[in-house]
Amino acid sequence: MPDAEYTVIPNTFASETRPSNDDTPALEKASSSDNENTRVLEGRSSSISSACSSHDVDKDSAQEEDSPYESVRAAVANTDDPTMPSLTFRFWILAVPLTIAVSLFNQIFWFRTLSVGIGGMIMQLGVFPLGKLLEHTLPKRTIRLGPLRVPLNPGPFNIKEHTLLSVCTGAATYVAYAVDIVVIKHVFYGRATPIIGSILLVLTTQCIGYGLAGLCYRHLVRPAAMIWPFNLMCVVMFRALHERETTGGLTRIRFFLLVAGISGAYYFLPGFLAPFLSTISVLCLAMPHSLVANQIGSFTKGMGVLSFTLDWNAITSSLTSPLMTPFWAIANTFVGFVIVAWILAPIGYWGNVWEARTYALFGSSLYTARGDAYPVLDMLNADLSLNEEKYAQVGPPRMTFMFAIAYGVGFAALSALLVHVGLHHGREIVGRLRESLTAADDIHAKLMDRYPAVPHWWYLSVLAISSALGIFACEYYETELPWWGVLFAVATAAFFLLPIGIIAAVSNAVPSLEIITELIIGFILPGKPIANVTFKTYGYIGMGQAIVFLGDLKLGHYLKVPPRHMFIAQLTGSLIAGTTNVLVAYMMFSIMPDICRTDAWYCRRAHVFFNTSVVWGVIGPRRMFGAEGYYSALMWWFLLGLLLPVPFWMLARRYPGSWLRHVNIPVLLASTAHMPPNYPGAYPAWFFVGFASWLTLRYRRDWWERYNYILSAALDTGVAFASLIIFFAFTNNGITLDYWGTQPDCPLLKNTL
Template sequence: MSEHKQDYVAEKEFVDEKFDVERSSVILEEEENSPIPEVAAIVSNQDDPSLPVMTFRFWVMGVIFSLFLSFINQFFWFRTNPMTIGTLVIQLVAYPIGVFMAKVLPAGRLNPGPFNIKEHVLIALTANCAGGTAYAVDIIVIQRVFYKQDFGFLANLLLILTTQMLGYGMAGVLRRYLVYPAAMIWPSNLVQVALFNTLHKDEDLAPGQWTRYKFFLVAILGMFLYAWIPGVLFPALTAFAWICWIKPTNLVLSQITGAGGLGIGVISFDWNTITAFLSSPLITPWWAQVNIAVGFALLTWVLVPICYYTNVWNAKHFPIFSAGLFLENGNTYQTLSILTPDKVLDEAKYEAYGPLRLSVFFALTYGIGFAGLASMVTHTWLYHRHKLVAQWKQSREHSEDIHHKLMQAYPEVPDWWYASLFVIMTVVAVITCEVWDYKLPWWGVLLAVFLSAFFCLPIGLIQAVTNQQPGLNIITEYVIGYILPGRPIANVTFKTLGYISMAQGLMFVGDLKLGHYMKVPPRAMFWAQLLGTVIASVINLVTANWLLATQKGICTPENPNFECKSAATFYSASVIWGVISPNKMFGPSSIYNSINYFFIIGFLLPIPFYFLRKRFPNTWVEFIHIPVLLAATGMMPPASPFMYPNWVALGFVFQFYVRRYHPNWHLRFTYVLSAAFDSGTAFMVLLSFFIFDFRDKAMVPWWGTDVSCPLQSKSYIPATPLPKEA
């Protein structure tokens, strides 16, 4: 067996039984196919280059769905329990509309034949680029809400555009390593490919058996009706802390079992709450959910209680779980009191006011983030170094599988298209930061872009195999915090340029891989991605400005429906890394200095598991993935601990039990059910907003609307004020 084939066999051993695919849904029509079984079972090995793609139907639906998704997802981002409408929903909704348009429009240029699968894919790709909320919106929110600063619409729009589009240049380079090679399977794309194939072929149904589309419509209606119960009528069901209610006056019981504490025993009956900060448990592979569950439990239910109740870092002065900022005596840290008028740290005021303190949970999550980033480097080297060399050779020889050969029928996007866009966006970013005084100099912008480009390939390798993406947010804010201390807006701008450029680049790469599987012309994909990104940038900003102007107390506890937990955590990070700086927070003189040892722990941790896997092949040891395990708590805060057990419970039902014991039902309906749950819940939340929040009305109060355990809002005892020398 050749070395190239051995690489694919090794990859097959790693991914086997980790991703859901319709293994028998495609009857192969040629002998040549992908060497990856999952891909061979799902992706067609034939193509029809004559199918029209950028049709009138594409432009109409691509624009409308991009407008819809960018508004809806940005709107929900501000909600206390946010949610995201994913591309699966657009896939399902676009199909009957496309078929209808093909029937009613006059034949000709506006209607060039039946609605085809490539049009459908391109519509979904456009909507996907518009579906994510722009990370730079966080900068705008904390400037206006917390720092009382506003640079205006033009500055905000340019910042969003540059941070959202810088990744295109990286995607252009990474095509050779993360799109063309067959081993880079991008498992989340297989779900979409399966759904596209399902919608565009006749289903072989038994008598009385439902189609997937009928199932989708019924499930949407069912979830829409059900979601009113925990969402409006009986909010206590969103976080049913039944153990805490046994003795709500008990401080320790409230800390351990309260929904605002560690959440042990809390049951949630609300799909929106369970999936608010996590991906759908009906889609995430079970092996990955187990890694996430183990990482969550070790941190939240083992390490945090040990540190808190042994009073590490004076932990008992603060809540056991909080993303808040505190003084040494447990009172809230008033950041504006230590800043100059132009929002830079005033050292004299800081010395007089006192150091910043964190909850033990918040401090430990930074340590786990350090470990996760270091483990990613080690894991990539141990598991993927040979593949990197092989792919480098393959990229020069262009010797790939059947799908790459079929794509040769279409003109590739010239490298200079990507390069030009990359250079233009970099220049605009520099001009934006200089003209509007973000306190980030031109070389800071270039350094952020360099960090993003450096980490893009190794992180892309992990995501292409595991469907998990470790973030760069911690390392970027750490680096610039040392270089430019005391500048919060410069810190978050650098973080956004460094982190989101990479994340956007990999999103574009993932979409390019989907187009690669579906044989969509590369140039059509390029323009479709640009279209969705530009639409989203404008609509995200307009939606944010509307909510900031109309919602009183938005992004604060004064508005319980729009607390913007992500923005609140983003603000806390801006203070920790930007105002105070990592040297003061984690340097040699800080009580949190030991957090730096997590870098070493994370770097070493994958090594023993790598050798265990070699010692015990084809066992459960193969499924241990340290970067995924350490990234488990990356969304806490703002995610609450009680969300994780409920998330894993649903994952066990569908990704383990149903998949194992009812495989046919699982392959037909699980992913459709996930999309229906998202859609039904979203429609309910949006309608309830205009019925209640928009009209400043509320549900009639009764005991079911009291969702809190009495102590969980302040489940700690503040210390007495400490003397200055302490």
């Protein structure tokens, strides 16, 4: 399904999510009490010296006080050096060009069928040697900039500079969600928007969340009870990089460079010379003329049975890195995939439920009742509203069976998440909320009191300016969303921010507002596709960006980065990255007129986004899923999601030491709510790599703790840089190969994304 219903805290430089364009975010997922990766932190506390506090102040008194939470004590230093510089000259000369470069790269390859991206872990590791390089090369002198005296090289590259760089450049590691609107208007609806209008749309959707976040700082960041568990692993990684390694073997940086070099060299095979290595479908190779065998075995267009890949990017372009995901979540995800793709999908398809055999087995394309492509553009008026007369002639659209049940799975995942969080974390959330309101400040809050807080008027100014410019962009640049729609979307985001923020801060789970916002505006403004996706973006991303920003502020809280510097770094990164995203998208429209219409540059996420705009906007939820809708039965999946977590919760309480405690229904369901655009063949490969990582953790814990996350980042880095070379050296110059190894996966089947 198009829309992510269950994500983890998308820390901006931890690749994912964003709540980004990526209808993907990442399933890495909730329930930190079961997360093996988080438990590893507790075993490492004695081995991590306080590298970020080499000039600790109040050390003796700090040792007498620490966080009341064990996981925080294991990961976060209870000391600080307030003389350590953070928003330095080095920050600016690295942050600006790197943010532009990363956003440019990620936007270009967002259009690719197998998308490639530079993730947050890459930036966290990549900026470290650059910072150390400037530490040794910049002259140790001070320059004047007006009334300011700016030291070019204020000493060792430190953990606070590193954090700000990672946060700023991390804003570029995902493509702004509103770019989807720009793309579908230009490519599918044929309505090119002036570039300034697109920039305003993207920047305002990205920045509204910052204003909202400031209103919740004292409730979601400052209190010790608001842990934000995902940040603990980031803190450990920062401290590991800034401490002196005393163990033998390869250092982390050398290991990273070695693996990245091997990964980049290898990627020339699946990335250019032998693309068939990315999607190997055994049944299609064995029985190329059998339609059923192709449907069952296709990596990209079928069920993915006996399919595999020798391409790291083919795994991570659909799912998050299996090396970064705890095995309990991987197991839940794979079980959900098997149930939906290998059990329900064939039963529904060959059982001809909803006339399923009239259409493809897999894909997000829309059809008429006879199986022809749904003539969306022919049914629209000049203002892109639905022409009722033509709609009466053609009728509602039909979907592939897998696309239809992906909507049902998404409905169930949303309601299941609310029930799961209530059952497993409800008492904890209420307790943490009470603590945040009544408990005394912990050591980290006291240490942060040394730094000036961000004035409320900063946040309110960003919120007011973004809202005003958003209203202007929507009214002036033909989105069909009226001014009150923008304000309503912002109010929706603000209404849900505090309760969802508490859930996120305690459990790492982030309920999504996508379906809620689509339903709301679909009923209020039916027949207006651009208005629908615009409202969804302001509401969903408004809250999502606020959650991202609050998570980053908590990271800065743990590492004692001045809040004003964190605000400046994050806002700078978002403004630069969003503007670059739009400029690069328009560049791609210019140099590739057939963008999103070729096998290699198919823009599968944009295709899904367009089709959801038809389902929720052009046709509307009442006609699709209401009482008169062809797919009205899918609304019962909301009830199914409410009921499913209950028996597993009861069994886990009855047998607390059994495997049942690891069953997580929201993760199990949400894993396939993204399929399409995720490819079925990626799930088995993802599972086996994750299983190998789990075995390493079980039997070679020392190696896993030292290298596992760096291995993931190095593989991503190698793929990213090789993709850049391939694009500019070959693709951009029209150099292609044409032989059996470059043919698409299972060519007997059409691409129906």
